[in-house]
Amino acid sequence: MIEFTSSFGSLDPNDAAPYYRDPTHKEILIVTNKPLDGKPSETATAGTSWHSDRTYTLRPTKASFLLCKEKPSVGGDTIFSNMYKAYETLSRPFQEFLDKLEAIHDVSLIKGLDKRDPEKVAAMKKLNPPVIHKVIQTHPETGRKCLFVGQRIRSFVGMTEAESAPILSFLNQHAVSLEFTYRHNWSLNDLMMWDNRCTMHIAVPNYDKSQIRYMLRTALLGEEIGRRFEETAKAEVSMEKELAAVS
Numbered sequence: 001m002i003e004f005t006s007s008f009g010s011l012d013p014n015d016a017a018p019y020y021r022d023p024t025h026k027e028i029l030i031v032t033n034k035p036l037d038g039k040p041s042e043t044a045t046a047g048t049s050w051h052s053d054r055t056y057t058l059r060p061t062k063a064s065f066l067l068c069k070e071k072p073s074v075g076g077d078t079i080f081s082n083m084y085k086a087y088e089t090l091s092r093p094f095q096e097f098l099d100k101l102e103a104i105h106d107v108s109l110i111k112g113l114d115k116r117d118p119e120k121v122a123a124m125k126k127l128n129p130p131v132i133h134k135v136i137q138t139h140p141e142t143g144r145k146c147l148f149v150g151q152r153i154r155s156f157v158g159m160t161e162a163e164s165a166p167i168l169s170f171l172n173q174h175a176v177s178l179e180f181t182y183r184h185n186w187s188l189n190d191l192m193m194w195d196n197r198c199t200m201h202i203a204v205p206n207y208d209k210s211q212i213r214y215m216l217r218t219a220l221l222g223e224e225i226g227r228r229f230e231e232t233a234k235a236e237v238s239m240e241k242e243l244a245a246v247s
């Protein structure tokens with residue numbers, strides 16, 4: 001898997017989420033409900049809310065690869081949604097409004113963190129302080145605009161959580177309208193690859209949990225985009241102080 005997928009670009013060594021790597025290959029993440037060392041797997045619920053990979057970092061993933069090594073007899077699907085369509089089907093005035101918006105992406109909003117080892121979760125949060133990304137991105141290769149949202153966004157920059165929530169909720173619902181999606185029902189040894197910059201995906205936990213689902217994942221490092229939230233917050237505070245000083 002490493003040999004094949006690295007032929008597309010530089011593989012992510014998974015420094016943002018080091019605990020869920022294959023012990024001997026840091027490029028491989030294991031997504032499974034299979035107990036590891038006699039303990040329940042911490043990645044059993046990985047990816048079970050709509051997201052693009054690593055948007056909580058300054059280098060969201062360029063492309064991801066998922067290989068199915070064991071599967072339940074029924075279900076355990078993955079759904080993908082087209083973020084070009086999500087953008088293009090919005091009205092012009094709303095597109096213009098969104099063009100100026102930036103979102104705060106927060107690792108602590110990953111679904112199922114409450115079921116993982118609290119020490120690892122605390123370390124993950126420390127490794128990945130909140131970051132800011134534009135809500136509308138222009139794909140660097142196609143030049144097309146797409147929506148860049150998901151369920152790991154806390155709020156929009158400069159707006160309160162109360163103001164952000166209804167817009168965010170609408171966007172996250174609209175972005176995954178059934179007509180924009182493809183649902184993959186896995187066969188053993190299928191390898192799916194997706195452009196993470198213009199899609200979202202979700203793992204559907206629609207299977208018998210007494211059966212094993214075992215997936216291997218590699219990913220291509222993306223371009224550095226966005227900026228740290230803390231730096232912005234500090235800059236805003238010092239600007240407020242300056243303004244207070246002159247007024």
Ligand SMILES: O=C(O)CCC(=O)C(=O)O
Nearest residue numbers: 031046047053078203217
């Ligand atoms: O297990 C899946 O179907 C997807 C998990 C996921 O979000 C990922 O590997 O990036």
Ligand SMILES: [Fe+2]
Nearest residue numbers: 047052053201
């Ligand atoms: Fe994912």
